[in-house]
Amino acid sequence: MKLNKQTEILEFIQYKIENEGYSPSIREIAEKVNLKSTSSVHHHLNNLIEKGLLSKKANQPRTLTSNKIITSFKTVPIVGEIAAGSPLLAEENKIGEISVPQEKFNQNLFALKVNGDSMLDAGIHDGDIVVIDKGVEPKNGDIGAFMINDTEATVKYLDTISGKRYLIPANKNYNNQEINSNIQPIGKVVSLFRDI
Amino acid sequence: MKLNKQTEILEFIQYKIENEGYSPSIREIAEKVNLKSTSSVHHHLNNLIEKGLLSKKANQPRTLTSNKIITSFKTVPIVGEIAAGSPLLAEENKIGEISVPQEKFNQNLFALKVNGDSMLDAGIHDGDIVVIDKGVEPKNGDIGAFMINDTEATVKYLDTISGKRYLIPANKNYNNQEINSNIQPIGKVVSLFRDI
DNA sequence: CATAAATTAGAACAAATGTTCGAAAAAAAA
DNA sequence: TTTTTTTTCGAACATTTGTTCTAATTTATG
Numbered sequence: 001m002k003l004n005k006q007t008e009i010l011e012f013i014q015y016k017i018e019n020e021g022y023s024p025s026i027r028e029i030a031e032k033v034n035l036k037s038t039s040s041v042h043h044h045l046n047n048l049i050e051k052g053l054l055s056k057k058a059n060q061p062r063t064l065t066s067n068k069i070i071t072s073f074k075t076v077p078i079v080g081e082i083a084a085g086s087p088l089l090a091e092e093n094k095i096g097e098i099s100v101p102q103e104k105f106n107q108n109l110f111a112l113k114v115n116g117d118s119m120l121d122a123g124i125h126d127g128d129i130v131v132i133d134k135g136v137e138p139k140n141g142d143i144g145a146f147m148i149n150d151t152e153a154t155v156k157y158l159d160t161i162s163g164k165r166y167l168i169p170a171n172k173n174y175n176n177q178e179i180n181s182n183i184q185p186i187g188k189v190v191s192l193f194r195d196i
Numbered sequence: 197m198k199l200n201k202q203t204e205i206l207e208f209i210q211y212k213i214e215n216e217g218y219s220p221s222i223r224e225i226a227e228k229v230n231l232k233s234t235s236s237v238h239h240h241l242n243n244l245i246e247k248g249l250l251s252k253k254a255n256q257p258r259t260l261t262s263n264k265i266i267t268s269f270k271t272v273p274i275v276g277e278i279a280a281g282s283p284l285l286a287e288e289n290k291i292g293e294i295s296v297p298q299e300k301f302n303q304n305l306f307a308l309k310v311n312g313d314s315m316l317d318a319g320i321h322d323g324d325i326v327v328i329d330k331g332v333e334p335k336n337g338d339i340g341a342f343m344i345n346d347t348e349a350t351v352k353y354l355d356t357i358s359g360k361r362y363l364i365p366a367n368k369n370y371n372n373q374e375i376n377s378n379i380q381p382i383g384k385v386v387s388l389f390r391d392i
Numbered sequence: 393c394a395t396a397a398a399t400t401a402g403a404a405c406a407a408a409t410g411t412t413c414g415a416a417a418a419a420a421a422a
Numbered sequence: 423t424t425t426t427t428t429t430t431c432g433a434a435c436a437t438t439t440g441t442t443c444t445a446a447t448t449t450a451t452g
Binding site: 038 | 399401402406407408
Binding site: 233234239 | 428429430431432433436437438439
């Protein structure tokens with residue numbers, strides 16, 4: 001599958017920030033995505049900024065920041081009731097995991113800031129931050145993250161109705177959306193964070 | 197208390213990266229820590245790099261990265277069901293730990309595992325973990341944690357109706373509960389975690 | 393096919409940045 | 423005090439970088 005140029009750029013910026021710790025320069029982007037002119041990259045960057053996917057400071061090198069994917073995460077276990085005689089962190093005592101921001105990049109986890117109230121009835125509010133596992137493909141009944149038209153990330157239920165697969169919001173004011181080639185699964189939503 | 201210059205620089209770099217998303221320039225550092233020459237900052241940066249606290253790419257603007265990993269997060273205890281008669285934060289009630297960003301951290305934070313669905317319409321589900329600030333007394337309209345009869349911790353809206361104060365669930369299947377001497381406020385709910 | 397739109401390229405420029413050097417100032421050590 | 427070390431300064435320089443313009447090229451559209 002050939003990626004959209006802007007998506008390619010966006011992913012490289014995110015990759016670079018997460019792995020190197022700082023934003024790439026325009027020329028580094030140009031080399032990576034096989035563009036021979038900085039102005040071409042410049043053009044795409046302005047487009048991404050207009051879409052609200054990127055931010056940057058004018059005339060300041062390496063100040064690109066991604067607006068949607070806020071940070072990388074690391075998971076730590078939560079321990080519940082302790083089974084007699086077992087160590088505190090034994091697998092049987094683990095009642096779940098919680099994800100916390102961490103400077104070190106984890107390959108499969110990232111976080112997405114939820115936009116809108118289409119998942120309100122699932123207790124996912126506008127502005128919430130959901131943690132997504134890229135290594136887990138959402139199955140029927142799961143809440144997953146999906147990329148629409150290579151430009152927009154959305155969080156929805158996934159399910160099959162009458163043999164067709166749909167993205168299903170948890171809000172009666174929104175409609176189901178049949179899955180087609182423009183919708184690509186990103187991963188499964190595994191946890192949620194909210195500031196109140 | 198006067199901070200060591202290098203510590204001051206290190207903290208500013210970390211602050212800038214965490215809040216702006218990119219490294220400061222040498223001149224920005226100079227201005228922040230009151231040094232009038234870029235070479236002075238340069239000298240300190242090399243020192244910090246020698247100590248292994250910083251990394252950077254030569255001749256590349258804004259490529260400073262901090263090698264310190266865990267400093268920006270601290271852990272607070274999670275409590276579950278409260279054993280009768282025992283204080284809220286007694287060791288026997290602790291079921292785990294959760295990490296919170298340092299800028300939000302204070303000694304008054306702890307976490308509570310939510311029991312039941314009385315706050316469903318506020319997007320707080322059974323099993324969610326809410327972080328509570330003991331130092332902030334919940335006001336009208338806030339979501340707070342309250343201790344009932346010294347045995348049970350609950351999370352509810354707080355509000356005044358006709359001059360009387362009530363704990364108000366976010367679920368029509370539950371009733372308001374007038375506040376009396378058996379109900380003590382614990383603190384304000386400031387954030388929420390969920391495993392999905 | 394012709395036309396319009398989007399994408400890419402090239403070159404040049406101004407601005408911001410990292411680096412280096414010597415010397416002054418301040419602080420510490422003797 | 424004197425000496426040494428550390429810290430700070432100032433200026434200059436080379437490099438990297440973002441930006442802007444026009445034109446070429448490709449892709450879509452009729």
